[in-house]
Amino acid sequence: MSDVFLPLLVAIPIVLSVVPLIAGLRYERAGWPIAFVGSITVTAIAGYVAVTIASSGRLIHALGNYPQPYGIELVGDELSALVALLIAIVSLAVLLYARTAGPRGNAFYSGYLLLTGGLFGVALTGDMFNLFVFLEITSLVTYALVASDRTSGKAAYAAFKYVFLGTVGASMYLLGVGYLYVATGTLNMRDLQEAIASVGYGDPIVQAAFGFILVGFAIKVALFPLHTWQPDAYTYAPDSVSAYISALVSTASAYALIRITYGVFTQSFLEANDLIVTAILVVASVSIVVGSLLALMQTEVKRMFAYSSVAQFGMIVAAIGLANETALFGAILHLLGHGLIKAGLFMAAGVLATAYGARTVTDYAGLSRRSPYAVGGMTLAGIALIGLPPSIGFLGKWFMALGAVEAGAWGVAAVIFASTMLTLAYVFRLVEMLYFRSPSAARTDESAAVEVPDASTDGVAAPDGGSIDRVTVAQVAIVVSIGITVIALGFSWELFADYLDPVLGRFFA
């Protein structure tokens, strides 16, 4: 009977999302408590579902009791349970962070709940078209949240660009689903697995369907050269929103790509289509290298983290293309780890920006002395992003590189290694600034640099410079605990290996 908790995970946040707006007519500050109650509830349910799946195997819930394969079903297996848990935990952390950091207003909390519900839907659905609907719910709310900073026209323009690219991506996915439906006559994922096998992996319609779906998700997870929406959206969105969407929105799309590649098309499809695998590996490798290089070239911290995501998702997609168990295990670990790491990094950047007006790398000079805890949390998350042991980032990269070597794809292994070096370069540039530079030394550097410092931002930063402004203990505590968590998870690979064993067994039967 515990399968009824699956629809609750999706329904509770979506139903609750109307309440902040309605209650807001009467009580101005109603949004946060409502979102908090919803978030705590779904976190508890996600935890319970994850434990239940560990003991009694995957849960399947037929919505409305329609007979399969005609009705829509929600499927909770070990992989979706972990992703759901990540969504629940990061959502809760972001909510606690956003209480004082804003954006304020009940509309934000409505959007927040709707986004949470949509993300759970992506993680749990077992139907191809239903996945499209949840992806669009997620995207639409994301567009609105990115633009929720009312003082900045740049945010609105970033959201506008995102609307176009995101919708084209979703439409490509929809077209792929249409091709699959024409080829097989079904949309249920478990049913499609056999239907595609009987149509044949070499069938042009099936190949075209995979191609469209792949391009659609390449836009959604922001692979180079389809990443252009992402840096602007992450940079100009309010800090809480940046943390939330960088941690979860692309993650959910990458999860869906894993689910569709291995749960619907299966490993045999990849084995039968060398050209598609080569294309995935090439595009993903280019994305890794270019993303890392672009991250290295940025002066603005949030933009640097944004380009870093392009590289990390390139790695995950490359591991999907490698089509072996080790690489996919690494991809899943990195997917979960990257979500936590980026949430921590963007929140830390938010704390430093609120407190000291620091938004560029040079602004960060000497901040470790003024804000040791937030900077410590940021450094720990940075270490995990590089992939230094022990950290979750290390585990993910290690298993992906190991998988590349197992598959004989030395190029991919080399690219992962090179990207780690580049990540080391840009994260350590930040760490060096934070710990080993005094503010005055950096200031002379700045004036000596070719780039003329923007006078207007300098003027804003100076009055804020001395005092800590509107940063609460809770915000710093969240950053620090995420930093400690991503390091502590570095010891956990056996736990993940045991937990994910059944689902990897199904994917690589």
Place this chain on the structure above:
Amino acid sequence: MTDGSVLGLITTRYAYLVVVFVATVGLYMMIANQNLVKKLIGLNMFQTGIFLFFITSAYVVDGSSAIVPADGAGGPFASPLPQVIVLTAIVVGVSLTAVGLALIIRLYAEYGTLRADALREVIADE
């Protein structure tokens, strides 16, 4: 299946040609037109092309709408599933248009222009 000639393609598969035409025109309009509202219309047209593809796939020769009497008689029926899918997708498309237009209003209030090239210039100068 008819012969693979161009004439055969036009006379028997014209619905798919229309689909491709509509979708391509929409995509081109979205990329090439500098007016933000027209870009949004182009995006809508691109999506409409895809919806038409679903509808075409549901077509059955002499098919009627799938209202099945109690005795199961009648038929052949046109496949109802793609039509339901398109209904849902249209709703998604309408929400998308609403969000897009809201953003256009915000951009116009902020920068006083509806042209993408002018907007890019203003933002680059900012």
